[in-house]
Amino acid sequence: MARIPHHPQTIHPHPINRTHPPVAASAMYRKPPSTNPPAIRSAMTSTTSSETQHDNLRMYVNDAAAMAKHIENAFGQQLEDDDLRSHAAAHQLIERMHRTLAAQRRGMEKYVEEFGGGVGATLKEAVTSITGALTGLYATVRKHPISRMLRDNYTALALACIAYEMLHTTALAIGQKSLADTALKNLRELAPLITAVTEVAPGVVLQELAGDDPSIDLSVEQQARQNALSAWQQPGPAK
Numbered sequence: 001m002a003r004i005p006h007h008p009q010t011i012h013p014h015p016i017n018r019t020h021p022p023v024a025a026s027a028m029y030r031k032p033p034s035t036n037p038p039a040i041r042s043a044m045t046s047t048t049s050s051e052t053q054h055d056n057l058r059m060y061v062n063d064a065a066a067m068a069k070h071i072e073n074a075f076g077q078q079l080e081d082d083d084l085r086s087h088a089a090a091h092q093l094i095e096r097m098h099r100t101l102a103a104q105r106r107g108m109e110k111y112v113e114e115f116g117g118g119v120g121a122t123l124k125e126a127v128t129s130i131t132g133a134l135t136g137l138y139a140t141v142r143k144h145p146i147s148r149m150l151r152d153n154y155t156a157l158a159l160a161c162i163a164y165e166m167l168h169t170t171a172l173a174i175g176q177k178s179l180a181d182t183a184l185k186n187l188r189e190l191a192p193l194i195t196a197v198t199e200v201a202p203g204v205v206l207q208e209l210a211g212d213d214p215s216i217d218l219s220v221e222q223q224a225r226q227n228a229l230s231a232w233q234q235p236g237p238a239k
Contacts, residue, residue, distance in 0.1 A: 053174045058115045060167040064183065065108035067163050071156045072101035078149055087146050087207065089200045097153060097193055101160075104186045111179055147205045154197045161190050198228045 075098035078084060084091050164187040171180035202224040209216045 054115065057170055057174055057176065057179075060163075060170050061108065061111045061115050061179070064160075064163045064167050064186075065105065065112045067160050068101050068105035068108050068186075071160060072098060072105050074156065075101060075153070078153075081145070081149075083145055084149070087204055090146050090150060090204050093193075093196050093200050094149070094153065096196075097157070100189050100193065104189070107182060107186075111182070147201060147208055150197050150201050150204060154194060154201075157190050157194050157197075161187055161194070164190070195229070195232070198232070199225055202228070 075094055078094050079091075079098060084094065164183045168180050168183035168187065171177070171183060202221045206216065206218050206221055210218060
């Protein structure tokens with residue numbers, strides 16, 4: 001009997017589809033297109049962005065309100081100090097600081113309520129943060145207490161100024177004009193107070209130094225004041 005020749009057949013692991021081109025492997029793992037219409041996807045993105053903006057704004061509002069309240073309380077405690085009454089200029093300045101911060105605190109509390117910062121732990125977190133930043137500034141000191149009081153107030157006011165500047169910038173960027181205007185007004189109210197500390201401090205320092213040594217040269221008060229003020233009037237660095 002004649003043998004029938006055997007031809008081996010090539011076996012393909014998968015059937016070859018001759019009617020469609022091969023599919024790239026990466027396409028097999030491609031994320032399926034969203035089933036949401038473009039308008040809905042846009043609204044979802046806008047909502048997320050809006051929530052983020054609201055959270056950022058609330059954070060800066062809470063910071064500014066907490067700072068105003070904390071500093072107001074510190075100024076109020078200083079006004080009860082008997083030594084402060086012996087320095088008329090310093091006493092009048094701190095009274096002015098206290099009135100200013102009290103008014104600003106009341107104004108900021110309205111925005112806290114508007115943006116929901118008074119509910120939950122957000123405002124408490126801001127108070128804790130601000131209190132920590134100012135811890136130690138208002139510790140009672142026995143040596144030259146009034147000049148150190150002015151130094152601490154200068155530091156606190158500078159911290160409040162940058163808080164208002166950050167709030168002003170955020171409110172402008174989000175389109176909250178009323179809040180932006182309020183933050184800028186508060187900043188403009190505090191800046192002269194910082195300058196006033198520079199004007200009052202030399203006389204207070206010299207008066208306290210004279211209590212330790214009556215031979216101290218009191219005539220340098222005007223020179224010290226002018227030198228300090230000129231430091232703030234010099235032109236900024238060239239760009």
